[in-house]
Amino acid sequence: MQRYGDIGGENSAPRAAAVESTAYHTVLNAVPCDKDGKSVPSNAQPASVEAHGNWEPFKDRIAFETAEFLYKEEQMSQTKISKLMDLWAASLLEHGGTPPFSSHAKMYKTIDSIAVGEVPWQTFSVKYAGEVPDGVTPSWMLADYDIHYRDPDLIARQRLDNSSFKDGFDPIPRRDFDRDGGRVYKDFMSGNWAWTQADLLAENPNNEGAMVVPLVFGSDKTTVSVATGQNDYYPLYMSSGVITNAYRRAHCNSVVPIAFLATPKCARKYDKCPIFQKFRWKLFHKSLAFIMRSLKPGMTTKQLVRCPDRHYRHALYCLGPYIADYPEQILLAGVVSGWCPKCMASKKNLDAGTPGRRTRELTDMLIEAYDTETVYKKYGIHAEIVPFTNDFPRADIHELLAPDLLHQIIKGTFKDHLVTWVGEYLTHTHGETAGNTILDDIDRRIAAAPSFPGLRRFPEGRRFKQWTGDDSKALMKVRAYFFINIA
Structure with a gap:
């Protein structure tokens, strides 16, 4: 799936690339039209917003204030509202007039149609x-x-x-x-x-x-x-x-x-x-x-x-x-935990051949061809899960899934994978005591980062219990600063 526009994250485009x-x-070129659905010239100015009056969707001020009084202030019951409208209609009958609403249902429908x-x-x-x-x-x-x-x-x-x-x-x-x-x-x-x-x-x-x-x-x-x-x-x-x-x-x-x-x-x-x-x-x-x-x-x-x-x-x-x-993602795709929700690759052998992409049609075919245990163990599919996207046209959940920028990239790749892996590597290579000494030295270097616009300081190093997304992004900048200066 090609670079989806993210929600609230960084721009997915390379910043240096300029559009020439x-x-x-x-065909699907968003042709403008008028309120009746008739196409208008591409250079036409949009029609001005029609002035419906201050009481839209109510027909006038009396109707608006009647609804406000009965519904909001008095909170009158439906039966009494309808009875009041009948009496109001009877009083206006000889004058050819009508009440603001014919019944409580009409008043409620008008209130529900308020667009504001x-x-x-x-x-x-x-x-x-x-x-x-x-x-x-x-x-x-x-x-x-x-x-x-x-x-x-x-x-x-x-x-x-x-x-x-x-x-x-x-x-x-x-x-x-x-x-x-x-x-x-x-x-x-x-x-x-x-x-x-x-x-x-x-x-x-x-x-x-x-x-x-x-x-x-x-x-x-x-x-x-x-x-x-x-x-x-x-x-x-x-x-x-x-x-x-x-x-x-x-x-x-x-x-x-x-x-x-x-x-x-x-x-x-x-x-x-x-x-x-x-x-x-x-x-x-x-x-x-x-x-x-x-x-x-x-x-x-x-x-x-x-x-x-x-x-x-x-x-x-x-x-x-x-x-x-x-x-x-695995809940949405109906995939067994540990499997990829977008492709058929096995976590135990990611480089084996060229595993195909998961699709709605392929999943349905496998569930129909094999028993529940086989599709679970061999293809990582929960046959009992029917993705909600199956109820909609042109919707394939395996295609639609996009990574969570915070949990999978910022915190997942950096904190949960890279930072944790470095700590485990140092402990495995140098032993627990020497490894902790190296990690303490890294914390001192992080704490020694000078003040600079856009660069957050970490006086205690990276040893804080709860990492937020902002913490991870700020610490990534500090580490990038050191890599640049070391290079």
Whole structure:
């Protein structure tokens, strides 16, 4: 998968490469149109925002203040609201007038159609529905698991309608080239994946002139400790590939939480219980499929949306990269821990031949051809896991997985691998006492780094218990400083 635009991380492009020429996709080229979906000239100015009045979507001030009084201040019941509207209508009958609302349902519908403000949160519950063993029933089988979420389709439309992203709006797949004709990868839409998706959508002639909108997802279970104990949170985030990396990194509300997933708990004796594991896997994938279900129509049928430049365009959604750390990746891909979620290589013999890439079609074929134990041991596949992406067109989880920059690159490669490996190597080569002496000398050198703009000092060396992403990045700069000076 070619260099995905990351969420909140460093730019994926080589900084020294300068773009000399650009080729844009000629079919999925985000042609502007008016509010009725009719194409407008490429140089046409967007229509000014229509003035609906201060009371939109209410028809007038009386309707707005009536709804505010009944719903917010008095919190009147549905029955009483409808009765009040009937009496109001009766009093106006001889004058040919009508009340602000015909019923409580009409008032509620008008309130729900208010476009101002954030997309509301919703909740659904899931419960174990399998066979229950005789005797004492495990508590996890009886629990209700609440999943809180927001409609991703509405959030995607809201972000596209945000004029703050006008200068960071990048809707057409493109290929950038340097002066030597080499590719330059910068923002998401300059990568091969966005171009490939546009090619697939271009096979349908009805999609000509539409706009590809890749939706980037990410999740990571985290624990927040407080004085009263600890709570597990499982946030799911979403961003859009048509927003440039600079705007994603600027923390301007381009990356938003759209759900908090459930985290089933059980007694220790059930940790490795196949029934509990299977339930946990199904709960995760079914929850994702349910949350994202509103995106499915927009993946095959053009949706008219208003964009940051105030033009309307026809959008086609794509489930874009899913950014996750390794434990999350194997859960998403349905792969056995220790195996690669993107290719068929065995961890015990990575150089054996040329292992092929995992694909949705290959996984389905192997599960159909072999028994559960064979695909588990020989191919590293959990046959019981059905990835949520199987419910969506043009979505292959093995292709969509992208590394978590913090856990797999900054903390994973540098701290958990390189720093730990150096310490173990010194101890193995020189013995524990001499190895610790060398490590103490390294800490003194790190602590002796002089003050310099952009260079953080570590007075105690690198011996701190909890490494944050900022700690790792700052220490990487200090070590780079020493390597440069030593060279």
